[in-house]
Amino acid sequence: MGAQVSKQKQKRKLLTTEKKSLSQLQQNSGLVFPGSDYHPPDRKNWMSGLDPTKICIHNIVWPGSHDSATNKIGIRFVSRPFAQCQSLSIYNQLVLGTRVLDIRIQEGRRVCHGILLTYNIDVVIKDIKKFLSETQSEIIILEIRTEFGHEDPPEFENYLVEQLGEYLIHHDEHVFQKTVAEVLPKRIICIWKPRKSPAPKAGGPLWSAGYLKDNWIDTDLPSTKFESNLKHLGEHPPVSSRKYFYRVENTATPQADNPVLCVKPVTGRIHGYAKLFIVQCFARAIADRLQIYSTDFIDGDFVDACVGLTHSRIEEKA
Incomplete structure (x- = not known):
């Protein structure tokens, strides 16, 4: 018991130090980066507003949501706070400007x-279909994976193709060099990540797991996650030469050995430093690597930061 109490005291001290570290870094660095003053007039149609003929797929800084479909997870006020990572529905996230969805499923398609x-x-x-019917030039990256500890839902690849076939951008590495206008009227890059079922075939309507990479660090310490994100991002080539998407997630995760187990207060430790991360990407000369940028509880400021940097790239200012 005494050892556990001592461990918790050390953890709280470390957490305090990490919070101060990020706060001090923000004070010293500021929040100004190329495009930070740009705000899309219509987040629902921000790709259209930037001109689809000018936006190259690889140059987009894609605002994404982590564990996207958890707005109604579990039981409200009981189990939901331990697993809820988003408060908005998928449709409302898309209207807000989210363009990368992270969906986890189990064998019963739930x-x-x-x-x-x-x-x-x-x-x-x-x-998704409702949003696409209301817009004309917005592209979505839809990642669907079988959650750890679950089995793949039967015939799920066929289900996705049946449901989304008319919108699917077929696997083709040349897509990265194309503009949004050149892939239209197709609207969805769907990445299917089964656990045991065969991976999608090259050239087919779905993309396999290797085309969306990340380096997930499971920690509730905000500076540890922040610095890890920068380190791993710097290990990848610039977006102009990549043939895959790379995701950075501005999130912190509750840990079993800590008394704070609800998602929102833990991820809130890093949530407000999204713009600082972009500033630090420029400071460390790796801003040309940033591509998919995801968060828990996505909001307008986060979307604007991604869209602003995208706008700056189009204007060749970043």
Whole structure:
């Protein structure tokens, strides 16, 4: 018991130090970067507003949501706070400007986060289709994976193709060099990551797991995660020469050995430093690597930061 109390005291001291470290870095660095003063007049149609003929797929800084379909996960006020990473529906996230969705499913085609379940994948598909029907030039990266500890839903690749076929941008590494206008009217890059089922075939309607990479660090320490994100991002080539998407997630994760187990207060330790991360990418000469940038509880400021940097790239100012 005494050892556990001592460990918790050390953890709290380390957390305090890491919070101060990020706060001091922000004070010293500021929040100004190329495009930081740009705000899209219509987040729902921000790709259209930037001119689809000028936006190259690889140059987009894609605002994404982590564990996207968890707005109604578990039981409200009981289990939900331990697994909820987003407060908005998929449709409302897309309207806000989110363009990368991270969907976890289990064998019964229900969305899940760990052992907790929520609505059927059909709800996600319906929201995506509604958004696409209301817009003309917005491209979505839809990542769907079988959650750890679960089995792949039967015939799921066929289901995705049946539901989204008319919108799917087929696997083709030349897509990275194309503009949004050149891939239209197709609208979705769908990356399917099964655990045991065969991976999607090259050239088919779905993309395999290797085309969306990340380096997930499971920690509730904000500066540790922040610096890890920068380190791993710097290990990848610039977006102009990559044939895959790379994601950075501005999140912190509750740990079993810490008394704070609810997602929102833990991820909140790093949430406000999203713009600082972009500033530090420029300071460390790796801003040309940033591509997919995701967060818990996505908001307008986060979207604007991504869109602003995209605008700056189009204007050749970044």
